[in-house]
Amino acid sequence: MKKTSPKLLSGFMELLPAQQIAFNNMKNTIAQTYEKFGFMPMDTPVLESADVLLAKAGGETEKQIYRFEKGDNDIALRFDLTVPLARFVAANQNNLAFPFRRYQIGKVYRGERPQKGRFREFYQCDIDIVGNEKLDIIYEAEVAAVIIETLKALNIGDFVMNISNRKLLSGLLQGLGIEDKATDVLRIIDKLDKVGGGGMIAMLLAEGIGLPQANAILGFCNIKGSAREVIENLKAFGIANDIFNAGISELAAVVSGLENFGIPEKFFAINLSIARGLDYYTGTVYETFLVGKENVGSIASGGRYDNLASAYTDKTLPGVGICIGLTRLFDILRANEMLDFSKTLCDVLVIPMSPAQIPYAINVANFFRKNNIKTEVFFEDVKFKNKMNYANKSQIPFAVILGEDEEKSGIITLKNMKTSTQITCPPAEAIENIKK
Amino acid sequence: MKKTSPKLLSGFMELLPAQQIAFNNMKNTIAQTYEKFGFMPMDTPVLESADVLLAKAGGETEKQIYRFEKGDNDIALRFDLTVPLARFVAANQNNLAFPFRRYQIGKVYRGERPQKGRFREFYQCDIDIVGNEKLDIIYEAEVAAVIIETLKALNIGDFVMNISNRKLLSGLLQGLGIEDKATDVLRIIDKLDKVGGGGMIAMLLAEGIGLPQANAILGFCNIKGSAREVIENLKAFGIANDIFNAGISELAAVVSGLENFGIPEKFFAINLSIARGLDYYTGTVYETFLVGKENVGSIASGGRYDNLASAYTDKTLPGVGICIGLTRLFDILRANEMLDFSKTLCDVLVIPMSPAQIPYAINVANFFRKNNIKTEVFFEDVKFKNKMNYANKSQIPFAVILGEDEEKSGIITLKNMKTSTQITCPPAEAIENIKK
Numbered sequence: 001m002k003k004t005s006p007k008l009l010s011g012f013m014e015l016l017p018a019q020q021i022a023f024n025n026m027k028n029t030i031a032q033t034y035e036k037f038g039f040m041p042m043d044t045p046v047l048e049s050a051d052v053l054l055a056k057a058g059g060e061t062e063k064q065i066y067r068f069e070k071g072d073n074d075i076a077l078r079f080d081l082t083v084p085l086a087r088f089v090a091a092n093q094n095n096l097a098f099p100f101r102r103y104q105i106g107k108v109y110r111g112e113r114p115q116k117g118r119f120r121e122f123y124q125c126d127i128d129i130v131g132n133e134k135l136d137i138i139y140e141a142e143v144a145a146v147i148i149e150t151l152k153a154l155n156i157g158d159f160v161m162n163i164s165n166r167k168l169l170s171g172l173l174q175g176l177g178i179e180d181k182a183t184d185v186l187r188i189i190d191k192l193d194k195v196g197g198g199g200m201i202a203m204l205l206a207e208g209i210g211l212p213q214a215n216a217i218l219g220f221c222n223i224k225g226s227a228r229e230v231i232e233n234l235k236a237f238g239i240a241n242d243i244f245n246a247g248i249s250e251l252a253a254v255v256s257g258l259e260n261f262g263i264p265e266k267f268f269a270i271n272l273s274i275a276r277g278l279d280y281y282t283g284t285v286y287e288t289f290l291v292g293k294e295n296v297g298s299i300a301s302g303g304r305y306d307n308l309a310s311a312y313t314d315k316t317l318p319g320v321g322i323c324i325g326l327t328r329l330f331d332i333l334r335a336n337e338m339l340d341f342s343k344t345l346c347d348v349l350v351i352p353m354s355p356a357q358i359p360y361a362i363n364v365a366n367f368f369r370k371n372n373i374k375t376e377v378f379f380e381d382v383k384f385k386n387k388m389n390y391a392n393k394s395q396i397p398f399a400v401i402l403g404e405d406e407e408k409s410g411i412i413t414l415k416n417m418k419t420s421t422q423i424t425c426p427p428a429e430a431i432e433n434i435k436k
Numbered sequence: 437m438k439k440t441s442p443k444l445l446s447g448f449m450e451l452l453p454a455q456q457i458a459f460n461n462m463k464n465t466i467a468q469t470y471e472k473f474g475f476m477p478m479d480t481p482v483l484e485s486a487d488v489l490l491a492k493a494g495g496e497t498e499k500q501i502y503r504f505e506k507g508d509n510d511i512a513l514r515f516d517l518t519v520p521l522a523r524f525v526a527a528n529q530n531n532l533a534f535p536f537r538r539y540q541i542g543k544v545y546r547g548e549r550p551q552k553g554r555f556r557e558f559y560q561c562d563i564d565i566v567g568n569e570k571l572d573i574i575y576e577a578e579v580a581a582v583i584i585e586t587l588k589a590l591n592i593g594d595f596v597m598n599i600s601n602r603k604l605l606s607g608l609l610q611g612l613g614i615e616d617k618a619t620d621v622l623r624i625i626d627k628l629d630k631v632g633g634g635g636m637i638a639m640l641l642a643e644g645i646g647l648p649q650a651n652a653i654l655g656f657c658n659i660k661g662s663a664r665e666v667i668e669n670l671k672a673f674g675i676a677n678d679i680f681n682a683g684i685s686e687l688a689a690v691v692s693g694l695e696n697f698g699i700p701e702k703f704f705a706i707n708l709s710i711a712r713g714l715d716y717y718t719g720t721v722y723e724t725f726l727v728g729k730e731n732v733g734s735i736a737s738g739g740r741y742d743n744l745a746s747a748y749t750d751k752t753l754p755g756v757g758i759c760i761g762l763t764r765l766f767d768i769l770r771a772n773e774m775l776d777f778s779k780t781l782c783d784v785l786v787i788p789m790s791p792a793q794i795p796y797a798i799n800v801a802n803f804f805r806k807n808n809i810k811t812e813v814f815f816e817d818v819k820f821k822n823k824m825n826y827a828n829k830s831q832i833p834f835a836v837i838l839g840e841d842e843e844k845s846g847i848i849t850l851k852n853m854k855t856s857t858q859i860t861c862p863p864a865e866a867i868e869n870i871k872k
Contacts (some may be wrong), residue, residue, distance in 0.1 A: 004491040004829075006748040007525040009483060009509060014524070016531055016757035017538070035848045036805045038782040038832075039451040041460050045557050046543060047445060047480060047502070047513075055440040066483070068504030070547050073445060075502075088450070091442040094443025095452055099816065102453070107482060108748050111506050121481050133817075138794065138815045238502040262802060312442040326628065346474040358574065359696045366698060369472045376474025379574045380567075393533035396474075 005166075011112070011120035013327055018341040023330055026154055030125045030324060031105055039103040039127050041137070044084035046107065050076040053083055055311035056280075064110040077109035079132070081126045082308075082321065089130055090312035098132035099139065105326075117296060119327050128321030131372070135318045139251055140284045140304055141257025147322045148267045149301050156333060158291035161300070162271035163249045165284050168234065169275065171244025172220055176213040184218065185209070187277045192221055193273070193294070221273040227255040230270040236246050247283075254284055282306040285312055286322050296332050300324045307308040342395065347434055349396040350377045351387050353403035360407040364400060373434055391417060398434050441543070447548070447556035447626050449763055459766055461779070462590055466561045466760060467541055469586040473578075474540040475563050480520035482543065486512040489519055491747035492716075500546040502622055513545035517562045518744075518757065520846050525566055526748035532566035535575065541762075553732060555763050564757030566744055571754045573686055576720045576740055577693020583736050584703045587724070597736070598707035601687045601720050604670065607680025607712065612649045621645070621653065622711045628657055629709070629730070637761045657709040663691040666706040676756060683719075690720055718742040722758050733847035736760045778831065783870055785832040786813045787823050788867040789839035796843045800836060802865050827853060834870050 008014055011016055015023055031041075033271065050067050053076045057065075064079040078084055081104045089100060105125045129139045144161060151159055170184070173179045183291055188203045195203065197218050204214035223233045234248050251270060258268060274287045283304035290299060301323030309317045333339050348368055352361040361377050368375040378387055391399045400412040406424075414430045415422040423433070443448055451459055466575045467477075486503050489512045493501075495787055502513040514520055517540045523535060541561045548554055565575045580597060587595055605622070624639045631639065633654050639652040659669045662825045668784070670684050687706060694704060710723045719740035726735060737760030745753045769775050784804055788797040797813050804811040812832065814823055837849040842860075850866045851858040 003749060004488055004747050005486075006488065006523040006745070007485065008481060009485055009511065012483065014480055016528060017478070017545065020477050020479060023479070035781055036810050038785075038810055040781055042453070043456060044450055045444060045448040047448065047557060051447055052440055052442065061661050066504070066506060068502070070502060076447065077815065086794075087442040092452060099814075101812065109483070121483060134816075136817065138813045142813075142815070192576075214661070249805070260798045309442070311440050313439060337731070345471055345476055362696045362698070372471050372472075374474055377578075378535075379572045380570075381572065381577070390533050396484050432671040 004232070005183075009120070011118070012119070013112035015330070018344070019334070019343050021343060022339050025325075026330060027105060027123070027125070027326060029153050030150055030326065031103070033153050034103040034125075034127055034146065037101075037127075037146045037149075039101045039146075042085070042088065042102045042104045043106065044078070044081070044088060044104065046077055047075050048078060048084065048087070050074040052087055052312075052415055053078060056083070062276065064112050066109050066111050071332060078106075079110050080108050081106060081124050082128070083329070085126070085128055085130070085321075086309040086317075087312055090309040090315075091319055093132075093313065093315060093317075097306070098130065099135060100130045102126070102130075103127045117328060117331060119331075119355075122325065122327035125324040125326050126302075126321055127323075128319050130317050130319035133316050133318075135320065137253045138257050140250070140320045141254045141261060143302070143320050143322050144254065144268065144286060145261035145263050146260060147286070147302075147324065148263050150324065151300065152267075154288065156329070157338060159267070159288055159299070160291060161268040161286055161288045162274045163251070163254060163268055163284065163286055164179055164270065164272050164274045165247040165254075166275075166281050167243050167247030167283060168272060169247075169248065171241050171247055172217065172239055174241055175239035175245060176216055178184070178209055178213055181207060187275055189217070189221060189275045197222070223272055227265060227268075227270050230272070231255070252281055280305045284320065290332065293332065293336070297328075298325075299329045299332070304327075344395050344397065346374045346376050346394070346396045348373055348375045348398045348400055349391050349394065350375060350400045350402065351391065352377070352379070355381050355383065357402045357404070357407055361402050364402065364412060364427050368431070368434075371431050373431065400430070444502065445556070447550035447554070448556070448579060449555055454780070455770070455775075457779060457781050458775050458777055459762075461754070462766060463541060463559070463561070463762060465589050466586055466762065467539070469589050470561075470563055470582065473537075473563075473582045475537045475582075478521070478540045479539045479542065480514070480517070480523065480524060480540065481590040482513055482545070483511050484514060484520065484523070486510040486524065488523055488747070488748075492519070493503055500548050502545050502547050504718050514542075515546050516544050517542060517759070518564070519561050521562070521564055521566070521757075522745040522749055522753075525753055526745040526751075528567075529749065529751060529753075534566065535571060536566045536837060537563070538566075539563045553764060553767060555767075558761065558763035559661070561760040561762050562738075562757055563759075566753050566755035569752050569754075573689045574693050576686070576756045577697060578692045579738070579756050579758050580690065580704065580722060581694060581697035581699050583722070583724070583738075583760065584699050586760065587736065588703075590765075590767070592726065595703070595724055595735070596727060597704040597722055597724045597801075598710045599690060599704055599720065599722055600706065600708050600710045601683040601690075602717050603679050603683030603686065603719060604656075604708060604738070605683075607677050607683055608653065608675055610677055610679060611675035612652055614645055614649055617643060617645060625653070625657060625709055625711045633658070659708055663701060663704075663706050666708070667691070686719055716741045720756065726768065729768060733764075734761075735765045735768070780831050780833065782810045782812050782830070782832045784811045784834045784836055785827050785830065786811060786836045786838065788813070788815070789820065789837065791817050793838045793840070793843055797838050800848060803863050804836075804867070804870075809867065809870055836866070855863065 065079055092164035108124050141310050182208045192200050201214045231252050285303035287298035287299035304320040306318050308319045348366045350361045352358050365375045365377050399415040411426050413424050499517055522796050544560050620643045628636050637650045659666055667688050717739035721739035723734035724736035740756040742754050743752055746756045786797045786801045788794050801811045801813050835851040848863050849860050
């Protein structure tokens with residue numbers, strides 16, 4: 001029979017068990033931390049009506065989306081978890097308590113050209129807090145604190161959450177009399193790290209922005225220092241319109257909120273050059289970088305939006321949210337050998353020496369399971385050498401070997417597979433050993 | 437601005453938070469039980485190359501599948517988790533230890549005509565054990581035992597796993613000289629519950645099967661009783677070919693295996709009329725019914741297959757697996773009001789009386805979180821009445837109210853929202869109260 005090659009589509013991640021266990025541990029840590037802060041789970045369909053998913057989209061999104069027709073339906077695969085959230089809140093607004101706090105961990109789909117570090121199917125891990133008509137600024141500190149606590153719990157090395165506020169840039173451009181160039185300026189500022197200050201000035205000039213304004217924009221982006229210093233420098237920057245001032249106070253409120261949440265400043269920094277490509281952010285914005293690996297891009301991004309669901313409802317639903325890009329983060333950590341793939345899920349492999357010991361093996365295994373020890377039994381009737389080969393290959397830390405003698409005396413032989421030491425004892429005594 | 441209606445496609449399930457929490461609890465219980473028996477997690481892409489996913493499919497599957505082209509790719513959404521497992525094992529056979537035990541919990545997609553109890557996107561929760569060239573019969577008892585333990589842990593009321601063996605039917609048809617009619621007979625037996633014995637005879641006659649053979653088939657399907665009785669009756673049934681006898685011994689081995697696993701017979705029964713529509717089963721087959729709700733169909737089904745990945749590899753990979761249809765099971769339990777939606781995820785809502793108490797509120801919340809208590813803070817500066825409205829609507833069991841007095845004395849007011857009783861105490865003393 002002709003065989004089909006068992007290949008994956010390019011741009012899709014699939015893991016062998018040891019890596020999948022590490023991935024799931026990260027995913028569980030994220031969910032548990034989100035839940036500790038009172039975020040509720042949500043699970044929306046992967047497939048939605050294209051007109052619903054694309055109600056506000058355009059440009060790049062439309063090109064990347066997986067979209068097709070079946071029967072009478074024009075269907076699209078979700079490309080993020082924010083649009084489904086907007087649809088959900090608009091549809092269920094009367095059944096929700098506001099501020100509505102939800103997390104969603106799920107796969108999203110973008111038919112991008114495959115390239116290193118870019119996936120076509122990837123996990124997003126979102127938290128959002130959505131208000132009814134209004135939402136206090138302190139929630140903008142809270143989501144940042146939750147994400148920082150989550151990344152700390154993931155044990156991924158040093159990272160810094162960069163924080164800015166869209167109103168500062170809007171106020172700056174208004175003060176410079178070039179608010180009509182906002183989209184271009186956002187796009188160019190996003191490139192500052194790549195092209196440098198001189199490159200950025202050149203790009204701004206090429207868009208028809210005058211040299212004094214271009215210099216002011218670069219000067220703004222270059223304001224650095226501690227959060228307190230940046231805020232002082234912003235106050236002294238010489239832009240005095242309402243929107244710029246609102247940006248300063250919001251930034252100050254977020255910084256002071258982070259202090260209240262007990263987040264030391266080593267975990268965050270004001271960085272006025274982060275702009276976030278997306279149009280819908282209206283206040284605080286966040287991007288998070290691994291220290292020394294800034295070039296791979298942000299691992300957790302988000303921001304404040306004044307009107308989440310305007311495509312679906314007249315009600316004003318302001319919110320703030322941040323998303324951890326888990327598939328990408330996992331891929332970066334794996335490439336940098338920062339993940340431990342030696343952890344198995346199973347604690348014990350029970351090996352009956354012959355089929356006669358199968359009932360005893362099952363009893364011992366059930367006893368371990370009742371004591372919360374993950375236990376597998378190897379039932380194949382093969383040579384002992386092959387049984388031990390399986391034990392080695394599967395990397396399960398303990399083997400429990402059961403022969404006639406063990407069964408007669410109701411004891412077990414417990415072998416530590418790493419140290420190759422073994423002891424003989426009743427099953428109950430082995431539990432402590434295994435749990436260590 | 438014209439609004440888009442925030443509607444879902446029909447046939448897709450989406451849950452409000454209280455129901456989602458119940459759903460996730462079920463999903464977590466399933467995963468934890470599977471892991472306790474040493475099954476390793478797998479997570480395959482939702483999208484695959486259509487030629488890979490459909491290498492063995494045909495008929496109904498092809499019609500139901502979501503399939504589309506993007507760029508040069510002919511893409512399909514997975515319609516089960518067994519085909520991806522076959523592809524995975526074929527592709528990674530040199531990196532796996534056999535018998536390979538994996539579980540996968542994920543969404544699958546079938547573009548069926550929407551009808552009650554049928555979803556186009558639904559969760560399957562699969563376990564499979566795949567051998568290299570051979571697989572001991574005891575694993576066919578083990579997967580049944582694991583599924584029974586899982587359904588017990590889900591606390592879904594009485595259920596019975598029905599077990600049969602394909603070889604019995606094959607042997608019967610061979611003995612009756614009508615093995616060429618196997619597909620028709622399988623299809624008709626599947627309808628026995630609906631059409632009754634007389635109806636089944638009529639359908640068999642209509643397929644050109646003689647009356648004596650039709651009567652023998654009905655007599656076979658009607659063998660009932662305890663597992664031991666059914667096996668004795670099968671031995672006395674008068675079919676003496678090798679394949680029929682092999683079916684009897686396999687069935688006897690599975691029953692005795694289930695005894696070894698400590699599964700009482702109230703949880704399983706031999707039912708010779710379960711046939712499972714799918715072609716690829718070659719031995720033991722399983723279907724599981726909720727007692728009193730048999731008409732809604734099987735909630736956990738599967739079977740033994742001799743050659744899992746023959747579409748992709750020359751290597752013979754026999755296996756056995758069972759799948760819990762979680763979305764469907766949840767839907768049935770919900771319709772029968774058998775689920776508890778009163779459980780919230782969050783344990784405590786901390787309410788500062790005024791913005792001045794926000795720092796104290798955050799400290800108290802962080803203290804609770806460190807003690808593994810899921811805690812939310814209500815930060816909006818609104819009237820106290822509105823804060824308590826939120827507490828009621830969100831159904832969080834405890835409110836912690838913090839005013840000036842509480843802050844000064846370093847204490848809290850803990851209100852049990854169900855009983856409306858409240859006490860005042862230091863945060864540390866509240867922990868026991870909340871954990872009860």
